[in-house]
Amino acid sequence: MKNRIEHSGQVESxxxxxxxxxxxxxxxxxxxxxxxLCHSSESKEKIIECRTNGQAYAVGEQVMVxxxxxxxxxxxxxxxxxxxxVIVVWLFCAVGIFHINELLAIGIMVVLLAIxxxxxxxxxxxxxxxxxxxxxxxxx
Numbered sequence: 001m002k003n004r005i006e007h008s009g010q011v012e013s014x015x016x017x018x019x020x021x022x023x024x025x026x027x028x029x030x031x032x033x034x035x036x037l038c039h040s041s042e043s044k045e046k047i048i049e050c051r052t053n054g055q056a057y058a059v060g061e062q063v064m065v066x067x068x069x070x071x072x073x074x075x076x077x078x079x080x081x082x083x084x085x086v087i088v089v090w091l092f093c094a095v096g097i098f099h100i101n102e103l104l105a106i107g108i109m110v111v112l113l114a115i116x117x118x119x120x121x122x123x124x125x126x127x128x129x130x131x132x133x134x135x136x137x138x139x140x
Contacts, residue, residue: 024046090112
């Protein structure tokens, strides 16, 4: 089993110590031979910022972008698991313990989730150090 996630991409811009790479994130069925007929396959272009580690890159160059599997798991936990736990715990406490009206409890839950995601957004600088991608020149 691989310990990393990898995507091929194209260098979009180069700065002093960072490179912005455009990758095409495809769904699992994008490799299917019948994808043109079923219309369920989807893909999105993403821009990933990577450190250069002293290597020189040129705009338009084909590269491989790497990330660790642990980084992917941590991202899923922060984006989906923690909010789900917040929802379940809050609704259980609000309705079962505090005897709050369900509609009011859902309204407060939405505010709690907004605060959580706002906190994640404000911690972008800290989180970007934990979620770093690296690149390598693609061997043709």
